Amino acid sequence: MDRETWHAVRPGLLTMRRLVLLCSLLPPAAAAAVLPPLLGGAVWSVLLLPVLGVAGWGWWALGRNWRSWRYRERDDDLLIQRGVLWRQLTVVPYGRMQLVEVTSGPLERWFGLARLQLHTAAAATDAAIPGLSPDEAERLRDRLTELGEARSAGL
Structure with missing residues (x-):
């Protein structure tokens, strides 16, 4: 990728x-x-x-x-960008992640969607990516969990 x-x-x-x-x-x-x-x-x-x-x-x-939502994986962090009038760029370092979960409500499942929720040490930096395919959300969850464990081991 x-x-x-x-x-x-x-x-x-x-x-x-x-x-x-x-x-x-x-x-x-x-x-x-x-x-x-x-x-x-x-x-x-x-x-x-x-x-x-x-x-x-x-x-x-x-x-x-919808067009404003995007994400990008980098070597040390994940970037999540959204917003039209008030643009927001969230940078989530892999080593700061505590929990990565995939959720999908009934309506999301009907449309073949899932949401990736990232929880970090600071509550203010929690981030989410809605509108992913379930396969992509699971791939990201597994990758981010693996990278988070590897990055936090050195602390």
Whole structure:
């Protein structure tokens, strides 16, 4: 594997997050569609505009956020970059890792995704990489655990 390359998260993460967005906006959209005929006027149809605005903005924002997630393995640490307006670069030294776990909830499993969670000695530096394939998450877990044990042995 080329350690100089940034790796993106899977497209399934974007699809899953957009599905959650649409499902959360379904009840207000249904109410905005049903209320105007009940209230007796087409002017009440403007109730649907904020819901459509939030859906459009959320769709766009989720796409930008998804594109910002990336990670890179280096010789001594793992870099995790994310964020659009507030960009964040997390550097996790292999020797500081205490626990590396792979989690996958029901919705993530349905989309073939897993999340890698890294716990370090300092709680503020805990990091996660969502949207990995289960095979990649397990490979990273095994590699990071091995490197963490090797780096911390010298302390």
